[in-house]
Amino acid sequence: MKKNLICVLLAGSCLCANAAAELEEVVVTAELIETSVLELPNSVSVIGQSQIDLRHASNLEDLLNLSPNINYATGASRGRFIQIRGIGERSEFQDPIINSVGIVLDGIDMTGIATGASTLDLDQVEVLRGPQGTLFGANALAGMINMVSNRPTEALESRLSLGIAEYGGQLIQGMISGPLNESLGYRIAAQNVQSDGFVENVFLDRDDTMRIDETTARAQLAWQANHDLTMNFTLFLADINNGYDAFSLDNTRQTYSDEPGVDQQDTMAGSVRARYAITAQQHLEAMLSVASSDLAYSYDEDWSHPGICDATACDSALFGFDWFYASFDAYQRDNDNTSVDLRYVSEGDQVSWVAGVYHRDQSIDLTRDYTYNDGLFRSQFDTRNSAIYGQLNYALNARWAIVGGLRSETRDVDYADSDLAQASLSEDLWGGRLALEYRTDSGAFVYGLVSRGFKPGGFNLDQELDAAKREYDTETMLNYELGFKHYFDALDLQLQAAVFYQDRDAIQTKQSVVRSIATGVAGDPCPCGFTDFTDNAASGTNRGLEVELNWAPSEHWSLYSTLGLLDTEFDQLLTFDHVNADRDNGIPYNLAGREQAHAPSYQWLLGGNLQLADNWSIHGSLEGKDDFYFSDRHELRSQAYTSINLELAYTRDKLRIALYGKNLGDETITTRGFGSFGNDPRKFYETEPYTQYGAPRVVGLRATFDF
Numbered sequence: 001m002k003k004n005l006i007c008v009l010l011a012g013s014c015l016c017a018n019a020a021a022e023l024e025e026v027v028v029t030a031e032l033i034e035t036s037v038l039e040l041p042n043s044v045s046v047i048g049q050s051q052i053d054l055r056h057a058s059n060l061e062d063l064l065n066l067s068p069n070i071n072y073a074t075g076a077s078r079g080r081f082i083q084i085r086g087i088g089e090r091s092e093f094q095d096p097i098i099n100s101v102g103i104v105l106d107g108i109d110m111t112g113i114a115t116g117a118s119t120l121d122l123d124q125v126e127v128l129r130g131p132q133g134t135l136f137g138a139n140a141l142a143g144m145i146n147m148v149s150n151r152p153t154e155a156l157e158s159r160l161s162l163g164i165a166e167y168g169g170q171l172i173q174g175m176i177s178g179p180l181n182e183s184l185g186y187r188i189a190a191q192n193v194q195s196d197g198f199v200e201n202v203f204l205d206r207d208d209t210m211r212i213d214e215t216t217a218r219a220q221l222a223w224q225a226n227h228d229l230t231m232n233f234t235l236f237l238a239d240i241n242n243g244y245d246a247f248s249l250d251n252t253r254q255t256y257s258d259e260p261g262v263d264q265q266d267t268m269a270g271s272v273r274a275r276y277a278i279t280a281q282q283h284l285e286a287m288l289s290v291a292s293s294d295l296a297y298s299y300d301e302d303w304s305h306p307g308i309c310d311a312t313a314c315d316s317a318l319f320g321f322d323w324f325y326a327s328f329d330a331y332q333r334d335n336d337n338t339s340v341d342l343r344y345v346s347e348g349d350q351v352s353w354v355a356g357v358y359h360r361d362q363s364i365d366l367t368r369d370y371t372y373n374d375g376l377f378r379s380q381f382d383t384r385n386s387a388i389y390g391q392l393n394y395a396l397n398a399r400w401a402i403v404g405g406l407r408s409e410t411r412d413v414d415y416a417d418s419d420l421a422q423a424s425l426s427e428d429l430w431g432g433r434l435a436l437e438y439r440t441d442s443g444a445f446v447y448g449l450v451s452r453g454f455k456p457g458g459f460n461l462d463q464e465l466d467a468a469k470r471e472y473d474t475e476t477m478l479n480y481e482l483g484f485k486h487y488f489d490a491l492d493l494q495l496q497a498a499v500f501y502q503d504r505d506a507i508q509t510k511q512s513v514v515r516s517i518a519t520g521v522a523g524d525p526c527p528c529g530f531t532d533f534t535d536n537a538a539s540g541t542n543r544g545l546e547v548e549l550n551w552a553p554s555e556h557w558s559l560y561s562t563l564g565l566l567d568t569e570f571d572q573l574l575t576f577d578h579v580n581a582d583r584d585n586g587i588p589y590n591l592a593g594r595e596q597a598h599a600p601s602y603q604w605l606l607g608g609n610l611q612l613a614d615n616w617s618i619h620g621s622l623e624g625k626d627d628f629y630f631s632d633r634h635e636l637r638s639q640a641y642t643s644i645n646l647e648l649a650y651t652r653d654k655l656r657i658a659l660y661g662k663n664l665g666d667e668t669i670t671t672r673g674f675g676s677f678g679n680d681p682r683k684f685y686e687t688e689p690y691t692q693y694g695a696p697r698v699v700g701l702r703a704t705f706d707f
Helices: 002-011 049-054
Strands: 044-048 070-073 081-084 101-105 122-129 143-149 157-165 169-179 184-195 212-224 229-244 261-277 282-300 328-347 351-370 377-395 400-417 422-439 445-455 475-488 493-516 528-551 557-572 602-611 616-625 641-652 655-662 670-677 688-693 698-706
Touching (some): 044 049, 049 122, 169 698
Antiparallel strands (some): 157 169, 157 698, 169 184, 184 212, 212 229, 229 261, 261 282, 328 351, 351 377, 377 400, 400 422, 422 445, 445 475, 475 493, 528 557, 616 641, 655 698
16 A cells, blocks of 8 residues: 555656546547547546546636646636647737647637637546647647537436635536437537636726636537438537736736726637448548637736826826826737548558548638727738648557558648738648557557657738748657556556657747837837747757556545656747847847746646545645746746645535635746836836736635436
């Protein structure tokens, strides 16, 4: 017992995050051929429904800390900018961005609209780390997240959940599922999540300027048309009406904004998936998904109000002029995305293969209303991705197998805006993977993997940039990975571990020049504005370790744990002229030897479940994260933290009541930060850092009824 417990504490990680005493096989559905997570040559976490419920998660951001080497940035109402192994975007403003982490919900491409990534009625969340060049192409350089909802049931089922929490938290969730006839089943689920948020606006005397108000709904039909043809229809709706008022001049949770912003999203999306069996071993799969989203994002740029200087050192009466400036920035995006995927699958005892074609068409129309712009700024950004791909699984013998995949993708881009800027870009891209698998006598699975991912090039649009800085190149990455997975039957223990080395070339890194609002010149006194742009660093490396474990030695208690270690480095930033320029002004500089942003050197989690009595159980977890750079363009770092979560639950028949607490130690968790710039007139715009805070301690109560 003692030896096994030590193994748990050292190994770290929750393979499938099941709270049940008896561990079950988990299948990864995102793969071209559905595969058990213990036989997949890739570092993957699968977060099951029980763990989603135990986290009391309402959005994808609530689950990300369960997976090693996953991080996220806010700068919005939700942590919708995700990094895997230190790679991923951290913000989106005027310029179009190319995402490094793909997000899919029931076949619907949610990449770039992850504020709507609700955990409503999910069966599992699959986190695939490392480039998914064969599987998902241009939007999966770092990896991808596949969210899978529960399917229609053969018998009538229904569920109702009600919850309340501190800071005005409320939840109502309902689900009903069952058959319409022998060949047709349905499932309908909906939820509304509300909170006042964790900020107090002192000037407006409001505590809801960072409110959460999210309504999501999903309807599904599963149709067994005949013996050979099955079809699944999904309709997803999201109505997100969140506030955005995150940054304080005092670096606290008390803000002074007179014009708080919003972070809103209205999404109507759907998918149709069909599977036609040609033979017992061969079938066709087809998928069509459509998503239409209206997104609004705005903020009070000055973070203050006209009277903030009254009776302070910057009072205009003392100087004969007003130090205060006021500006507001608002972005309205219409994001329409359609994708089609058709594949032929052949599964055999020795040879299995997949061949497919893919097309994605996305249009993003932006309207920006900014105080210092002459009128509205409008742009249209259209992309078309077409790909052919294939994968071959070949068993050399009972122990050895080889897996190879390849994807060839063409990406065409057209851009035009109201400043008369126009650009077109066409690229031919490729990615793939080659894995060697070995199975031991005991059933352990060992693999070696080489995979290649890509992130397309693009262009910067700010007219103040030199023409030579407008375009940036495609980033590519080679990922080398060695992994071990095994289910120890005698211990009822699942373990997977992977070490990886990623060689990145032409890294796309976000940079900015800080300019005085008054003069427009870099280095002049603040108040300041930012000229953002993307540039290519020469190269860099990301390497580390990921371990995941789930142990159920008894029907009365179980343990799970995660551990992620990460070491990242830039080689050099070659293409910007101001090498070694003033870091405090946010001007780009030589990044040689520097860690990459949002790449904590360690993350860990240790949790467990204990059945106290017939009707009572307790669940708890500890999770920790190291500090990390907020950006590649300044020196500000987050704070390392350790957080405690607990739940006490009473279950009887079909009723479950849970009292829970998140971040019970009230740790200070920072999720977004800006380096030194001046925004406080009371300090005469002295440069200083600013941060956005994650959730403080929150206690809540939830009741769930199954009918």
